[in-house]
Amino acid sequence: MSLKSFFAKIFAQQIYRKTQLWATNPIATQQQVFEDLIRQAKNTQFGIDHHFDQIKTFEDFSRNVPVRDYEGLKSYVDKVVKGEENVLWKGKPLYFAKTSGTTSGAKYIPLTKESMPFHIEAARNAILHYIHETGKANFVDGKMIFLQGSPILEEKNGVKLGRLSGIVAHFVPKYLQKNRMPSWETNCIEDWETKVNAIVEETFYENMTVISGIPSWVQMYFEKLQQKGGKPVGEIFKNFNLFIYGGVNYEPYRAKFENLMGRKVDSIELFPASEGFFAYQDSQKEKGMLLLLNSGIFYEFIKSDEFYTENPKRHTIGEVELGVNYVLIISTNAGLWGYNIGDTVQFTGLKPYRVIVSGRIKHYISAFGEHVIGKEVESALQEAIIDTNIRINEFTVAPQITPNEGLPYHEWFIEFENEPENFVAFAEALDNAMRRQNIYYDDLIVGNVLRKVVITKVVKNGFQDYMKSIGKLGGQNKIPRLSNDRKIVDLLERE
Incomplete structure (x- = not known):
């Protein structure tokens, strides 16, 4: 065992213990998040407009703050984009994550100094939970590839702007820099096919141990590797043993992936979005992903079959049931309030709270x-x-x-x-x-x-x-x- 993998196991144990503290106290954890959010935002434009100074309970909040999607919150977001301060959250955001819009083109999702660390820590902690449960840590000595968007950022009224994956590329911890691939220059290539070809050339002879990305993108990478090497990816990368994915359902790809790899490989599912990092797979043995209740996000859940009725009931974490389809509603330390991200989830466990992404509220x-x-x-x-x-x-x-x-x-x-x-x-x-x-x-x-x-x-x-x-x-x-x-x-x- 290398020194690096030895310390990775110790770090994994520490993170697991910290996770247990809030995961075993979910209701109190969410109540603390709720109170912190209201306190920090009560003097913002949104907080003043919605009487945050009078909000003491969740019932107060649900009366004062309606459920909205991006369009419903857009008048406030537009002010933030124009450069105004203290609108949805104190000060100005660090970044805007640019995402696909609905009725008005691109969406600009704010990322703040309070919210940004959780995007980084969640991905890290997913890997550490895997190490803690399985005892496997040798992969930290090999090369890791994260297929993502270009890290080149624009600027809009003093705030940097880009795709979330490109923004996150600026926050890779120093201890991973030497292991991380592809190179910065390759990562900046905009054309995806050109980029994948460059990644294949960079990585083909490396000791790749972890590969991460959206399955459809990784599939193209695997196909090109197989074309170049004339053999399965699992033979090209003999120590490749961990695949990390999110963004889309892996199941339609699983059979094809295992054929491309030539063997089965452990996987970790993530549930990230520009609006927040909501969950990650914390166990290879249990179904679902651990819902992150201490990450600056207060969660509400509306039963999907009631969502379009008048005044549907808004449930907090202590009221959810197994197997029910819920529309996920969030309030965050990036200034999203009563926000419908459009995803639906089902709970697969309540001790701790684990979810699967069941789809979208709309087709x-x-x-x-x-x-x-x-x-x-x-x-x-x-x-x-x-x-x-x-x-x-x-x-x-x-x-x-x-x-x-x-x-x-x-x-x-x-x-x-x-x-x-x-x-x-x-x-x-x-x-x-x-x-x-x-x-x-x-x-x-x-x-x-x-x-x-x-x-x-x-x-x-x-x-x-x-x-x-x-x-x-x-x-x-x-x-x-x-x-x-x-x-x-x-x-x-x-x-």
Whole structure:
């Protein structure tokens, strides 16, 4: 055992003990977070507008602070972006994490000096919990790769701006700098395919032990490694034994990954977002991820089947139940209040509190981390057919993760009333419209992670036949505009 792995085990034990202190006292921990947030923000514009000085209990808070999404909070965020201080949180944020928007383009999520450390510590602690549970620490002596966005940042009214993964790259601890790959220069490459090729060249002969990233991106890296080496990744990197992932569901990729690796590898799931780092897998034996209750985030949960009713009940951590689908609502030390991030979770354990990400409150596609929502595909289609004779009866969109050849893509299943004269031009217009709608999708196209949209014609009445086949023809039943799997379109293709 090396000195480094020896001390990693000691550090892991210390972090595990600290985690147990709050994990075994969840309600008191969340109450303390709640009180700290209210106290620190009571003199901000938001705090004054919502009478934080009068808030003593969660009931006071829920009466004064409604549940909002980004659009609902946008008037305050816009002031922060313009450079105003003490708006949502004291002072000014350190960074804006730029993410894909809904109805108003890009979103700017503030990251503060209070919130930023938790993004770094959570990822570190996930690895330390793995070491503590398994006793495996030799991987700390090898090279670790974190596939992420470019660390090159812009500036907006005195605040640095970039993708969260690029911002985090500036906070890699010194003790990991020598082990971390790729190089800074390679990490700054914008084109994804060029970047992956450079990463392959840099890492091929290294002792890679940990690989981390969104599964779809890592898959491309593995495929290129296999092409270069002519053998499974597990043989190229004989000491590669830990895969860390987040952002999308790994299960659709698992079989392909194990084939590419040639063997099974331990994995750790993370639940990060620009709005906060919410959970990580703390055990290889238990289902779900440990919900981080002491990380400057106060959590609320609304049952998803009640979310769109009038005044749905807002539950705190002590009121949740196993197996129920909840919409995740957060208030944070970055100044997000009663904020609906759009994710739904289910609890797999209550001692301690562990969750799985069960989806989004609305239909979406995020097979590659793009977070495409219904409004975006509807707007893109409308834009593509404007000033044409094309007429659409019905449509839905699904990802094709494992095509027979070429890059993955979004597949549009469309029943035309009046078809385009030129399908190639129509597909090009549709893809361009989608890229304008969603910056993540645009990144994936520009970076050659995805190829442009593919259009599949659905026979006349094909959607009706599908709805009839599942017993949902007529009434209030609707075809989902998009889904993150191919369950609907697989049935459509059989019609």
